[in-house]
Amino acid sequence: MATDYFNIDSALSEEERAVRDSIRKFVDDRIMPIIGDAYIQGKFPKQIIPGLAELGVFGANLPEEYGCAGLNNVAYGLIMQELERGDSGIRSFASVQGALVMYPIYAFGSEEQKRHYLPKMAAGEIIGCFGLTEPDYGSNPSGMITMAKEQADGSWVINGAKMWITNGSQAKVAIVWAKTNGDPDAKSIRGFIVPTDTKGFTAKDQKGKLSLRASDTSELVLDDVHVPATALLPKSGGIKSPLMCLTQARYGISWGALGAAIGCYEEALSYSKTRVMFGKPIGGFQIQQARLADMITEIVKGQLLSLHLGRLKDAGTFTPQQVSMAKRNNVNIATNIAREARRILGGNGILAEYASMRHMANLESVYTYEGTHDIHTLIIGQAITGLSAFE
Amino acid sequence: MKIAVCIKRVPVMDVKFRIAADGKSIDETGLKFDVNDFDLWAVEAALQLKEKTGEGEVVVFSLGPDAVQEQIRKALSMGVDRGVHLKADRVGGDPLSIARALTAELKATQWDVIFFGKVAIDSADQSVGPMVAELLGLPCVSAISSLEIASGRGTAKRELESASEIVEFPLPVVLTVDEGLNKERLPSLKGIMAAKKKPLESKPAQIDGGTLNIVRMELPPERAAGRIIGEGAAAVPELIRLLQTEAKVL
Numbered sequence: 001m002a003t004d005y006f007n008i009d010s011a012l013s014e015e016e017r018a019v020r021d022s023i024r025k026f027v028d029d030r031i032m033p034i035i036g037d038a039y040i041q042g043k044f045p046k047q048i049i050p051g052l053a054e055l056g057v058f059g060a061n062l063p064e065e066y067g068c069a070g071l072n073n074v075a076y077g078l079i080m081q082e083l084e085r086g087d088s089g090i091r092s093f094a095s096v097q098g099a100l101v102m103y104p105i106y107a108f109g110s111e112e113q114k115r116h117y118l119p120k121m122a123a124g125e126i127i128g129c130f131g132l133t134e135p136d137y138g139s140n141p142s143g144m145i146t147m148a149k150e151q152a153d154g155s156w157v158i159n160g161a162k163m164w165i166t167n168g169s170q171a172k173v174a175i176v177w178a179k180t181n182g183d184p185d186a187k188s189i190r191g192f193i194v195p196t197d198t199k200g201f202t203a204k205d206q207k208g209k210l211s212l213r214a215s216d217t218s219e220l221v222l223d224d225v226h227v228p229a230t231a232l233l234p235k236s237g238g239i240k241s242p243l244m245c246l247t248q249a250r251y252g253i254s255w256g257a258l259g260a261a262i263g264c265y266e267e268a269l270s271y272s273k274t275r276v277m278f279g280k281p282i283g284g285f286q287i288q289q290a291r292l293a294d295m296i297t298e299i300v301k302g303q304l305l306s307l308h309l310g311r312l313k314d315a316g317t318f319t320p321q322q323v324s325m326a327k328r329n330n331v332n333i334a335t336n337i338a339r340e341a342r343r344i345l346g347g348n349g350i351l352a353e354y355a356s357m358r359h360m361a362n363l364e365s366v367y368t369y370e371g372t373h374d375i376h377t378l379i380i381g382q383a384i385t386g387l388s389a390f391e
Numbered sequence: 392m393k394i395a396v397c398i399k400r401v402p403v404m405d406v407k408f409r410i411a412a413d414g415k416s417i418d419e420t421g422l423k424f425d426v427n428d429f430d431l432w433a434v435e436a437a438l439q440l441k442e443k444t445g446e447g448e449v450v451v452f453s454l455g456p457d458a459v460q461e462q463i464r465k466a467l468s469m470g471v472d473r474g475v476h477l478k479a480d481r482v483g484g485d486p487l488s489i490a491r492a493l494t495a496e497l498k499a500t501q502w503d504v505i506f507f508g509k510v511a512i513d514s515a516d517q518s519v520g521p522m523v524a525e526l527l528g529l530p531c532v533s534a535i536s537s538l539e540i541a542s543g544r545g546t547a548k549r550e551l552e553s554a555s556e557i558v559e560f561p562l563p564v565v566l567t568v569d570e571g572l573n574k575e576r577l578p579s580l581k582g583i584m585a586a587k588k589k590p591l592e593s594k595p596a597q598i599d600g601g602t603l604n605i606v607r608m609e610l611p612p613e614r615a616a617g618r619i620i621g622e623g624a625a626a627v628p629e630l631i632r633l634l635q636t637e638a639k640v641l
Contacts (some may be wrong), residue, residue, distance in 0.1 A: 009423070014461050015583055018468060022577045056580030069580035079580075 003262050006300045011307060012074065019060075019075040023082040026055060031086035036352040038214040044089060045214065046170070053124030057083070057094050059102035066106065067119030074310035077255035081306075084256035085263040088362035089215030091256040096166045097121060099248035101128030101175050104191055108233035108241055113193065117173070129171035129196075129203075131162035131220050132242045138164075139375050141177075142186035142239045146222065148178040154229035158192065158222045164369065168203040168218025171196050175233075176222065177242045191236035192227060200225040211365040247320045250370050251313060254326035255306045257334040257366060258299060260359045264334075264341035265295045267355055271345050282344070291340045298333040305329060321383040328376035335363040392447035394437045396471070396506040397493055397523070398430040400455055400462045401513040408610070415605045417513075426462045429508025431575040433568040437506050438470050438576070440540060447503075448472045454492055454596055456480045467586035468578035474589070477596035484514065485601025490522035492598040498527060504545075507567045509534045517567075524565035532558050534569040 009017060030051055038045040052058065061076040062068035071079075076098075084091035102121050105113055120126045137143040146160025158178050168174070173195055180188045196203060200223040205216055233241075269292055272283030282288050309326050312318035338360035342349040349356055367373050378389045402408070402422045409418040426434070437449045451466040453459040454477040463474035477496055482489060497505060505527075507520030517533075524531030535547040535558075545564060549556045550571070578586075620629050634641045 007421075014464065015587065018465065018578060018583045019580055022580070022583070025577055054579060055577060060580050064581070064584070070584055071580060075580075 016075045020078040027086040042213045049124045059098040067122040073313040080252040080256040081259035084259035100130035108236040126172045129167040131176040135163045146178040158225045162220040186239040191233035211361045250327040254330045257330040261334040261337040264338045264356045268341035268344040295337045302330040324376040324379040394449045396437045399427045400459045401427045433506035435573045435575040467589045468582040474591040476593040479596040479598045484605045485603040486516045486518040488601030492596045494526040505565045509567045520567040531565040533567040536569045536571040
């Protein structure tokens with residue numbers, strides 16, 4: 001049976017377990033057999049999109065009236081965990097579609113925008129991407145220079161460039177964050193739903209990635225992109241709006257990283273019990289047992305952290321600073337677990353046939369994106385001292 | 392078309408089983424449970440049949456303690472219309488008494504097809520389905536691996552040791568499902584949410600003690616360690632000698 005050293009299952013509802021089990025089976029049947037090749041080829045496996053949509057993965061914690069599953073946040077987190085047990089790139093795809101595109105339309109969009117986009121996005125008919133980060137503004141998105149200028153008729157013209165955009169080249173719409181009307185203050189930031197076939201919009205895949213190879217990462221260029229007034233997300237305003245989206249996504253990542261860690265741990269555990277050296281399975285040697293014991297201990301601690309955070313989120317009492325702690329801790333332990341798992345696998349561990357080194361390389365991106373490990377350190381530091389290290 | 396499916400809650404098999412203190416049952420500590428695999432294929436067959444005919448109702452039945460409601464809800468989340476829980480805290484190991492309890496409930500309705508899995512992966516009796524058919528006086532085709540039903544008649548294929556058998560039958564019928572008939576659908580997230588709102592009736596089962604008793608359970612003996620008789624070509628004559636005289640396979 002899957003990793004559950006602390007009987008976390010007993011803290012989950014039947015429905016949460018059922019959701020987790022469905023996604024787990026989908027990942028085992030449909031993702032595990034193809035993910036190694038997709039990674040080597042450097043391509044997102046598009047063929048899994050209809051299956052994920054049929055299950056209801058996209059925006060699964062958004063309400064049923066918009067064609068979504070209406071799950072609670074713990075069930076949503078378990079989905080992320082299982083997807084990332086497959087691959088961080090697959091989880092990234094679902095995170096972007098759900099937390100970074102559907103969520104802002106749900107939270108900041110007009111009723112017309114919600115009714116038009118959310119059901120089609122839940123069904124996987126429209127894929128989205130999220131354009132916040134710029135070539136020169138990563139950890140400091142408030143400094144962005146992309147600018148939208150309102151025209152006399154209420155329409156907008158957007159100019160700028162975005163980088164590290166997951167799903168960028170396959171998206172039909174981009175949520176683009178831009179400052180408005182020449183105002184350099186972060187308060188002027190608004191969100192726009194930009195169809196990617198709009199004149200002046202180009203997306204080019206970033207080549208040469210050694211991590212997240214089964215995920216499309218693109219550079220977006222907006223050159224006098226003209227969108228109607230209805231493209232504006234009316235309730236968006238200031239840097240707080242995109243940061244709210246990131247809090248959603250980071251919450252999911254805190255669970256997702258555990259999935260990658262569990263995948264690595266299970267692979268290493270299984271290998272250690274069958275790989276014989278010096279006449280006995282290597283799992284019988286103290287040095288490998290210490291590695292495995294450390295791995296499972298950190299996984300359990302991370303599970304308890306994410307589970308409690310999910311319960312707080314469902315109660316509406318969680319804070320972005322708590323999300324920072326969960327993202328920071330769980331991604332960090334996952335990077336360590338992936339590396340230790342690869343070592344237990346010995347020479348075999350460098351092959352794509354095994355998952356650990358793929359996870360290890362992927363997690364370096366996860367460590368860096370959605371708020372780097374270091375930035376989350378400073379967010380926690382600010383929360384506990386009341387002193388900001390940023391300014 | 393009215394379709395019944397009988398399902399069983401069984402332990403998930405990827406664990407090491409322990410025998411309980413009474414020496415005749417499984418220690419359930421730490422076990423996880425799911426719907427019997429063959430029963431999932433039976434549920435899938437029922438759903439496909441309803442979808443193909445475009446009308447009717449699929450009802451799932453399960454006998455056992457309250458815990459079996461979780462497995463009933465899994466069937467509901469796959470698309471089954473409603474569930475009936477036949478409540479019995481002790482079911483026992485006698486297939487005939489189980490068949491009688493199910494029949495007492497099933498006979499109240501005129502079913503077109505009653506599906507079972509071919510075998511429960513825990514108890515492996517393979518007998519409840521055919522016994523229910525007998526008690527209801529219905530034809531039974533066991534271990535089907537393909538199925539066509541049209542205008543009140545059906546055709547099913549059964550895989551035999553080294554041949555296939557094609558069987559024709561009238562409705563109503565009891566069918567037990569073998570591996571290969573289909574691959575079960577996964578419960579979608581919306582299906583899981585919808586299952587909570589579907590009817591699930593719980594009523595006491597009329598279960599007699601039966602006449603069979605499980606006296607004792609034993610784990611298979613530990614496999615003896617292998618023996619290395621030598622290395623390389625020099626060991627071949629001794630290996631052949633032992634395969635002839637000791638293992639007697641040559």
